[in-house]
Amino acid sequence: MDQLKLLNAAERGDEYYREHWSLYYAERRRLLHRVFRLAGALGVLFTLCSWALEKCPPLGYVLAVPTSILLLALPAQWFIFVWRMRTWTCPRCGEYFFTSTLVNNPFGRHCRHCRLVRPKESEPHAPGEWPSVLQ
Numbered sequence: 441m442d443q444l445k446l447l448n449a450a451e452r453g454d455e456y457y458r459e460h461w462s463l464y465y466a467e468r469r470r471l472l473h474r475v476f477r478l479a480g481a482l483g484v485l486f487t488l489c490s491w492a493l494e495k496c497p498p499l500g501y502v503l504a505v506p507t508s509i510l511l512l513a514l515p516a517q518w519f520i521f522v523w524r525m526r527t528w529t530c531p532r533c534g535e536y537f538f539t540s541t542l543v544n545n546p547f548g549r550h551c552r553h554c555r556l557v558r559p560k561e562s563e564p565h566a567p568g569e570w571p572s573v574l575q
């Protein structure tokens with residue numbers, strides 16, 4: 441099985457890795473944007489809720505419900521982001537890129553198993569060549 445992986449890896453060219461890293465960065469951007477949007481919405485709702493609790497308590501109680509939901513959704517979304525990035529598979533060896541038995545480094549620049557180097561986001565493509573945010 442390992443020989444099959446190595447054989448497949450040898451047949452893969454730069455285009456395969458470029459596409460893989462493009463997908464990785466697009467996914468990372470998509471998940472981070474979701475976290476930031478949730479944080480922004482939570483900030484706005486929390487401010488409105490605080491204001492409404494002082495000025496008009498019934499409205500404050502109504503706004504407390506979506507604020508509470510976002511308060512739970514934000515750490516959940518962060519957990520999803522960390523989990524997805526942590527379990528990203530290496531395009532060469534198929535193992536988790538950032539995680540090995542004893543080490544979990546989400547900022548790692550090389551695969552924990554085969555030492556494949558992760559290019560910087562600006563390296564693999566020319567400007568304007570990145571795929572749009574995945575939906």
Ligand SMILES: [Zn+2]
Pocket residue numbers: 530531532533534535537551552553554555556
């Ligand atoms: Zn690898």
